[in-house]
Amino acid sequence: MDLQKSHLRSANRKVNHCYGRLVKLKLTVCIPNVPTPPGFRRDFPEKVALRETKLKFLSSACFLLILLAEMSSQTEAEDRDLMAKAAKATEDLYYSRNTYFPADLEEKMSRLQSEADLALKLLDSIPLERKSPSQRATYEFLRGKILDVFPDYKKEAEDHLSKAVKLNPSLSDAWLCLGNCIWKKGDLPAAKNCFSLALTKGPNKKILCQLSMLERKMAQGTENQAQIVEESIQHAKEAIALDVKDGNSWYNLGNACLTSFFVTGAWDHNKLLHSLKAYQNAEKDESVKSNPDLYFNCATVNKYLENYERALTGFEAAALKDPGLNATEEVQKMINLLDKVESSLKGQTKAKRLASLASSLADVKLNSSYKRATTSLLLEGLNKGVAVVGRVLLFINHENLAPLYYLVCDSDQTCFVLSVYGLRNDVIKEGDRLTLLEPCYRGIDFTWKGKHYNFKSIRVDFLEQLLVNGKAPSPQQAVCTSIYAQHKP
Structure with a gap:
């Protein structure tokens, strides 16, 4: 019982x-x-x-x-599957945005709109009443991200992204997208606040890169822009520390160093070398090789390093990947400059004129710590303890802001091209006697599209390397070149 x-x-x-x-x-x-x-x-x-x-x-x-x-x-599993498909469609949408560059911009916008509509259809196939709290936050995030794929600001995108971070404040990707969206409408401090809040949830290389970009944008026109750009460089390095193989982080550091080169006076040769090294590291990552801006900015660095052949090759590669860039125009500008240099050299070959101009150079006195030399005695690269005295034959006008180009002859009546960085264009005039201290020399010799270019070149990065008629340029005669390497969010 x-x-x-x-x-x-x-x-x-x-x-x-x-x-x-x-x-x-x-x-x-x-x-x-x-x-x-x-x-x-x-x-x-x-x-x-x-x-x-x-x-x-x-x-x-x-x-x-x-x-x-x-x-x-089973219904919950189907909902999760639909949400995963919507997330994948969103990833594909942004991949198209970052890699598809047809000649006609309208064609790209049409494709993005079609892919965005498809992603939204997948997202909306889950009835609202069946969405769990976590799914609701993801839904708002994905919907806002899809709507924000276009270049212009959309309030609807901001509204959905704002809801996402309210429903799930730890959703760092939503904070990232919200910051980018707000950036588009011009509220840079609010965008920075979004990135900073996201970083409180934990270190994130994507957010650090966006913060670095934003800081370069915020630096423009400020009195302490060099300091702000330095902060941008530090955040770029923090992103790399999280993943040393991430090409986008290296690309971002390259942009930051290139920007620093310009905002500090466009004279520090080392900043260009740091930028070039970062771009070369970025190219090791297959995922960023489709980025035309990488090739364009790397070509820009080579242009200012006066690696003309590499610069031309880089600009052509960028133009092939994105016809919408002005890379083809940059190629033509460089060819125009090189052709002017060549024609200027040919026009200054009269021996009597050169002898007359060079005759007074022997009277120029040098500091005892420098040894007088001519271009024929210079070594490739920096020549320490050496000074070259020359006479300005003419100013070579070209289409870029920097550097300034001059045709100069030395005491041996040898003509060379002088490039000067960080100086106003009214400081050096034709007929002036120049003293170039510790000159950086290189011989240019390459062929492009069947045309051969061959000339001697000296670059002046620091104003302290230059004396004009025996006098050093004043600080007031220095100039900063406002060029920034970055892309929109």
Whole structure:
């Protein structure tokens, strides 16, 4: 009898559990009024019969409960699958934005719109009432990100991204997208606040790169722009420290160093070398090789390093990847400059004129710490403890802001091209006598599109390397070149 009671207690617990589940599902199960069999006591035997009857009727209800639970689980799995497909469609959308560069911009916008519509359709296929709290945050994030894929600011995108970070403040990607969206409408401090808040959730290389970019944008036109750009460089280095193989982080550092080169006066040769090294590291990552800006900016560095052939090759590669860039124009500008240099050299070959101009150079006095030399005695690169004295033959006008180019002859009547960085264009005039201290020399010799270019070149990076008619340029004669290497969010 005790064993029978034990089994009945166990059955009773199972029945009550099923009743509870059924009540939650709002199911009604009708149990008939079972009479007490003859010979049974009204206490225990009656309960036995009633519970046995309940179990019979509940067997089908329990099966229904299990079936509904399985259906619910299947629905949740389908919803997760749809959300994953929407997330993948969003990734594909941004991949198209970053890698598809047709000649016609309208063609790109049309493709992005089609892909955005598809991603939104997938996202909206999950009924609102079926979205869990975490799915709702992801939904708002993805919808805002999809709408923000276009170049112009959209308030609807900002609204959805704002909801996403409210529903899930730890969603760092949503903070990143919200910052980019707000950046587009011009509220740079608010955008920086989004990036800073996102970084409080943990280190993130993408957010550090965007913050670095934003700081370069915020530096423009400020009194302390060099300091702000230095902060940009530090954040770029922090991103690299998180993943030394990430090409985008290296690309961002290259941009920061190139910007620093210009905002500090466009004279520090080392900043260009740091920038070039960063771009070369970026190129090792296959995922960024499709980025035309990488080739364009790397070519820009080579242009200012006066690696003309590499610069031309880089600009052509950028033009092939994105015809919308002005890379083709940059190629033509460089060719125009090189052609002017060549024609200027040919026009200054009259021996009598050169002899007359060079005759007075012997009178120029040098500091005893420098040894007088001519271009024929210079070594490739920096020539320490050496000074070259020359006469300005003409200013070579060209289409870029920096550097300034001059045709100069030395005391041996050898003509060379002088490039000067960080100086106003009215400081050096034709006929001036120049003293070039510790000159950086190189011989230019290459062929492009069947045309051969061959000339001697000296560059002046520091104003301290230059004396004009025996006098050093004043600080007021220095100039900063406002060129920035960065792309929009």
